[in-house]
Structures are given as structure tokens and as C-alpha cells.
Amino acid sequence: MSAPHLIIGSGINALVAAALLSRKGEPVLVLERSAHLGGCMRTEEITLPGYRHDVMAATFVLFLTSPAYGELAEDLGRHGLEFCHTAHPTAVLRPGGQSAVLTMDRAANVAAFEKLASGDGRQHEADVGGIEADAGFLFALLGNPLWSFKMARLVAGQAWKRGLNELKAWFGAALQPARGWLEGSYSSPTLQALWAPWVLHTGLTPESTYSGQMGRVIAFALEAAGAPVAKGGSGSVPEAFRKLIEEKGGAVRTGVDVSRILVEDGKAVGIETSEGETIRGRSVIASVTPTQLYERLLEGNDSGKSASKYRYGRGNFQLHYALDGDPDWIAEGLEDVALIHLADGIDSVSKSANEAERGLLPETPTICVGQPHRLDPSRAPEGKGILWLQIPDAPRIIKGDAAGEIEAGPEWTEAVSEAFADRIEAVLRRHIRNFDRIKLARKAYSPADLNAININLVGGDPYGGACTIDQFFIWRPFAHSSNSATDIRNLHMIGASTHPGPGLGGGSGYNLAKRMGA
Structure with a gap:
């Protein structure tokens, strides 16, 4: 050989x-x-026997829409790889109980968003439709080698097709921050709150350059391919x-x-x-x-x-629960949603990200809640459930607590991790009516814990750098x-x-x- x-x-x-x-x-x-x-693809029984938790990565929309999966899907399927889906990939639940749910049906989304605010449904259609129309060029930029003759030819072809001035305008719009996109496009604070947290999953913030374009890309991808989990x-x-x-x-x-x-x-x-x-x-x-x-x-x-x-970016905090049943959310229509963000809007997301970037434990963290057992019943015993929580705003090195309640810094200790988990749990409790009744066990992973598991998660940064x-x-x-x-x-x-x-x-x-x- x-x-x-x-x-x-x-x-x-x-x-x-x-x-x-x-x-x-x-x-x-x-x-x-x-x-x-x-x-970061790892599943273990970390709370109670029979409850299978994804310790880090959980959903695979980027893989299912990738050229790699396009070539490997058949072979991987032969070796047992299956994905489980829901028609409701994501939602937001605000502190007052207002919610918005994204489905995989564009017409249904347009109608639902129009009810939130006149014109918002049509704007969603324009946003995801624009990504769809530009998919060939955009996904080539996001996925292919950039420093190559092939890419040079592609950009030159776009300049010929669109004209230099229009291509310049296209790139300018693509660099727009998510705050500018959302506040300039949508009237409904709840719809703004639906998309604002998603930019955190790209390692950005609502004020970051090009976070608006990444938000639109995510909206398109979730609507088209959902938020699948591996069986x-x-x-x-x-x-x-x-x-x-x-x-x-x-x-x-x-x-x-x-x-x-x-x-x-x-x-x-x-x-x-x-x-x-x-x-x-x-x-x-x-x-x-x-x-x-x-x-x-x-x-x-x-x-x-x-x-x-x-430079490395913000850390990640993970929290996992074993449940004695399904959550009773304070808003209707969330029982089969794959990923639910608990956030009030652009400002709350911006605040938590800014606090974490300054080395502070966020006063009100932006929380992403996954319900993998609703898509894949094999994750928990019959009649039971699990929750997968990701908090994408955690400091790598702690300088203090934004709320002034937790004595912390600079290292993540078990005591600090559990105190921060208590803060997150208090938010969760306000959004799930039966939380105290169904909670069986929990397991927290601080940024330091994640770094210890995977040497490439420097300071708990899951994105490989800022x-x-x-x-x-x-x-x-x-x-x-x-x-x-x-x-x-x-x-x-x-x-x-x-x-x-x-x-x-x-x-x-x-x-x-x-x-x-x-």
C-alpha cells in the first residue's frame, strides 16, 4: 500500500x-x-440512562444543502445515516408570550407574517426569493475556493451580466448588518426577533458587517431544507x-x-x-x-x-435536560418546532452578544432551545423528552457578571457554570408552564468544558475563530x-x-x- x-x-x-x-x-x-x-458531532447519555443528548452540534441543514452531501448521500445512507425532519424548523418566543413560527411552506409563511404586520410577509417573500434567484452566484461565493481562476471568471461573468455598477451595489447590500436589514425591512418586532438570534449562529452579531446577508441565507435555507437532526x-x-x-x-x-x-x-x-x-x-x-x-x-x-x-470569538455554553414529558410552552404551535429562540428582539440579542464580547456573563442570555425528541423519538424513553440548549453568548475569559449577581472571573469554574445555568433555567421556566414538573436532570457545559472536550474549540469558540x-x-x-x-x-x-x-x-x-x- x-x-x-x-x-x-x-x-x-x-x-x-x-x-x-x-x-x-x-x-x-x-x-x-x-x-x-x-x-463536534457527539451523542452521549449525559443526564440519565436512555436519554441521548447531542453534546455539541445538533442540526444538519448546512450539510443537507451542501455539495458534499449531494455526492455522498447515497453511500452514507447505505451505512445507516438517516435524518429526521419537522415542518416547523424554527420559531421565536418573546418574554411576553408573542411568538412567530417559520414553516417549510413559503406561502404559509407569507400569510402568517402579513398577519404580524402588513407588508412583512411580502418582504419575507422578497428576501428569500432574492437569495433563491442569486443562489448560483451567492452559494459559489460562500462555498467554493475564492482565490482561483474559476472564481475570477464567475465574478467577471456577473459583472458582464449585471453591469459593474449593479454588481457593486449587490456587494454593498450583502455587507449590510442584520440590524439595518431587519429594522429597515420589517415592521413587526416579533418577526425581527425571529431572525435576529440566527446571526449569532454564524459567529456574528446584529451589528456585524454582512450579518444581514447571512440572516437572509439562513431564512432561505431553513424554509427550503428545515432543521433536520440525525436519527x-x-x-x-x-x-x-x-x-x-x-x-x-x-x-x-x-x-x-x-x-x-x-x-x-x-x-x-x-x-x-x-x-x-x-x-x-x-x-x-x-x-x-x-x-x-x-x-x-x-x-x-x-x-x-x-x-x-x-482572534477567537465568543464562547458557547451548552445546557441539556432530561424531561418527564413534553414542554408546555406559553405560546401555541411550538410543540414540534426544531429550534426555538428565547429572545425579545434585536436589542436583547445585541445586548447579550456585546456583554459576552466584553467578558461579561450576559444578564439575559439569548437562548436557543432544541427539541430533538420531537423529531426523533429514539432520543428518549417513550413518553419522555430532552431539551438541547445552546447559549451562543458566553465569554471565553470572564471579567464579571453583567447582572452583578455571580462572582466570577477569569476562569470558568463549576460553581460559575452552575450559577449561569441557574440563570438560564430561570428564563426557561418563565417560558414553559410545566417546567418544574417535568424536569428530571440537567447537565451544563461551559466554554472551558467544551474546550477540554475538543482542543479546536479555543476558549469554547465553536466557530474556529472570530x-x-x-x-x-x-x-x-x-x-x-x-x-x-x-x-x-x-x-x-x-x-x-x-x-x-x-x-x-x-x-x-x-x-x-x-x-x-x-
């Missing part, structure tokens, strides 16, 4: 690259530091990949900590593990953060001088970056820290595999 492509890490990008390369007959070896395959838990996704890779002659090893990339004459030739094992390879594909790559795996190498300046425009698109991870290339031959970097950024789309792994002939 010829030397394999060595892939460090087993997140979605690493698995996509490994699957595509192995399908083409290329030898691959995936090396995962953890005992669990899949990076049996997100951990079933890497297991299907494992079976596919091994079927095609590749290999997957867990519990292997790669400590160093071997470089000879400016060329990556293999890796060394923390146990002293040396493995030679034809190439090294590192699905890691810049600091992990340049300050650990390439320690002493001058090729990553910019890594020390790379997603501000200065280190996104062609500037991700560095201003001088060019797709997945590094200054070392045969060494490639993929993952959330590279274009097209975070999420479960597998884009950087897909792009690299295609450039390598898969």
Missing part, C-alpha cells in the same frame, strides 16, 4: 475529505485525538463516515494525539504522535485551528508568524491565505478556521478533496 494522506482531526471537513478521497481509491488515514470520532443522534453521522471510509480501503484511528508534523526540505512527510509513533504520508491534511497548527504541530517553524494574532470580515472570506485565517494552502508543500489546512468557515457543511474538506482530484 502506498503512503496515505494523513488527516488530523475527524470533524465534518476531515470526514468529507477522507470519504471523497477514499472513494477515488486514494489511501487515507484519519487520526483523531479523542476517543470519540466526529469532532439516533449527531454521533451517528461520523459512524456512517467511518464505515464508508473503511469500506473504500481507508483507515480511522481514535485516541491518537498527533503532536508534531514532520517537515523535510520544506515538505510535509508525515506525523509524530505523543506516544512517539512516526507515520509517513504522501500529504498531511490538518483540520485544526491556526494556533493548534502553527504553535503546536509546527512548533519552531517560521511559516505561521500570523497565528499569534489570530468571523468578522477582516478574517473571513479570502482573509481566513490570514490576510495572505490562499484557500487551504500553507507555506509547506503537501501540508493543507481545513476546518472552521478556513474558508468557507464554520458550520456542518464540510465545505473546506470538499474543496480540498476536489483540488486533489477526488
Whole structure:
């Protein structure tokens, strides 16, 4: 057997690259530091026996709409991968009980949003219709290698088709912050509140450049493809990949900590593990953060001088519940919604994000509540339930508490984590009538806990680094970056820290595999 492509890490990008390369007959070896395959795709019984919780990643709309899934769906399905759906992907529930629900039926959404405020339904139709009309160009920008002749031809073609001035206007509109989009387009505060929290899931805030365009993209994707969950838990996704890779002659090893990339004459030739094992390879594909790559795996190498300046974003806080039944929400129509945000509107989302970015525990966190057992009954015993809570606004390093109630800083301790969980639970209790009666157990994960589980979640940042425009698109991870290339031959970097950024789309792994002939 010829030397394999060595892939460090087993997140979605690493698995996509490994699957595509192995399908083409290329030898691959995936090396995962953890005992669990899949990076942020992990399912465990962390509260009570029989309650299966997705510890981190939970929904797969980006994967289902990706070119990677388009090519791999049939093979992964053969190996047991199934997705469960609901017609109601998302909703918002405000403190006063006002709510809005998005369905996968555009006409129904238009009618419902018109009832919230005249003109808002038509505006939604225009927003998602605009994304649909521009899908070919927009998703090429968001998913394909940006620094390439193919992309240059694509942009040139758009300039010819639209005219330079119209193309300039298109890019200008795409850079609009979500606050400008929502306040300038929708009259209903509840409809504004439906979309404002979603920009947090892209690592942005309502004031961030291009967050408005990302909000529109999310609205389109959720309406078109929903918010599917993997049957049996997100951990079933890497297991299907494992079976596919091994079927095609590749290999997957867990519990292997790669400590160093071997470089000879400016060329990556293999890796060394923390146990002293040396493995030679034809190439090294590192699905890691810049600091992990340049300050650990390439320690002493001058090729990553910019890594020390790379910035990470807000941390993530996870909270999981085992329930003795279904939640009785204070608003109707939420029982089968996949993801419900508890937020009052643009200002509340902006406030919590700003507090977290300043190192404070948010006074009123923006909370995303998932009900995976409503889509996939296998997640809990019959008649029972689970909740998956993600709080995308948590400080990586704590400077204080915005409410002045929790003594904290700078580290996340168990006491601080539990006190913050109590704050979140108090919000949850106000939105679920029967919460105290059905609550059985809970498990919290602070940003520090998540970092301990996955070395690439630096400070609990699940997005591989701050997603501000200065280190996104062609500037991700560095201003001088060019797709997945590094200054070392045969060494490639993929993952959330590279274009097209975070999420479960597998884009950087897909792009690299295609450039390598898969």
C-alpha cells in the first residue's frame, strides 16, 4: 500500500475529505485525538440512562444543502445515516408570550407574517426569493475556493451580466448588518426577533458587517431544507463516515494525539504522535485551528508568524435536560418546532452578544432551545423528552457578571457554570408552564468544558475563530491565505478556521478533496 494522506482531526471537513478521497481509491488515514470520532458531532447519555443528548452540534441543514452531501448521500445512507425532519424548523418566543413560527411552506409563511404586520410577509417573500434567484452566484461565493481562476471568471461573468455598477451595489447590500436589514425591512418586532438570534449562529452579531446577508441565507435555507437532526443522534453521522471510509480501503484511528508534523526540505512527510509513533504520508491534511497548527504541530517553524494574532470569538455554553414529558410552552404551535429562540428582539440579542464580547456573563442570555425528541423519538424513553440548549453568548475569559449577581472571573469554574445555568433555567421556566414538573436532570457545559472536550474549540469558540470580515472570506485565517494552502508543500489546512468557515457543511474538506482530484 502506498503512503496515505494523513488527516488530523475527524470533524465534518476531515470526514468529507477522507470519504471523497477514499472513494477515488486514494489511501487515507484519519487520526483523531479523542476517543470519540466526529469532532463536534457527539451523542452521549449525559443526564440519565436512555436519554441521548447531542453534546455539541445538533442540526444538519448546512450539510443537507451542501455539495458534499449531494455526492455522498447515497453511500452514507447505505451505512445507516438517516435524518429526521419537522415542518416547523424554527420559531421565536418573546418574554411576553408573542411568538412567530417559520414553516417549510413559503406561502404559509407569507400569510402568517402579513398577519404580524402588513407588508412583512411580502418582504419575507422578497428576501428569500432574492437569495433563491442569486443562489448560483451567492452559494459559489460562500462555498467554493475564492482565490482561483474559476472564481475570477464567475465574478467577471456577473459583472458582464449585471453591469459593474449593479454588481457593486449587490456587494454593498450583502455587507449590510442584520440590524439595518431587519429594522429597515420589517415592521413587526416579533418577526425581527425571529431572525435576529440566527446571526449569532454564524459567529456574528446584529451589528456585524454582512450579518444581514447571512440572516437572509439562513431564512432561505431553513424554509427550503428545515432543521433536520440525525436519527439516533449527531454521533451517528461520523459512524456512517467511518464505515464508508473503511469500506473504500481507508483507515480511522481514535485516541491518537498527533503532536508534531514532520517537515523535510520544506515538505510535509508525515506525523509524530505523543506516544512517539512516526507515520509517513504522501500529504498531511490538518483540520485544526491556526494556533493548534502553527504553535503546536509546527512548533519552531517560521511559516505561521500570523497565528499569534489570530482572534477567537465568543464562547458557547451548552445546557441539556432530561424531561418527564413534553414542554408546555406559553405560546401555541411550538410543540414540534426544531429550534426555538428565547429572545425579545434585536436589542436583547445585541445586548447579550456585546456583554459576552466584553467578558461579561450576559444578564439575559439569548437562548436557543432544541427539541430533538420531537423529531426523533429514539432520543428518549417513550413518553419522555430532552431539551438541547445552546447559549451562543458566553465569554471565553470572564471579567464579571453583567447582572452583578455571580462572582466570577477569569476562569470558568463549576460553581460559575452552575450559577449561569441557574440563570438560564430561570428564563426557561418563565417560558414553559410545566417546567418544574417535568424536569428530571440537567447537565451544563461551559466554554472551558467544551474546550477540554475538543482542543479546536479555543476558549469554547465553536466557530474556529472570530468571523468578522477582516478574517473571513479570502482573509481566513490570514490576510495572505490562499484557500487551504500553507507555506509547506503537501501540508493543507481545513476546518472552521478556513474558508468557507464554520458550520456542518464540510465545505473546506470538499474543496480540498476536489483540488486533489477526488
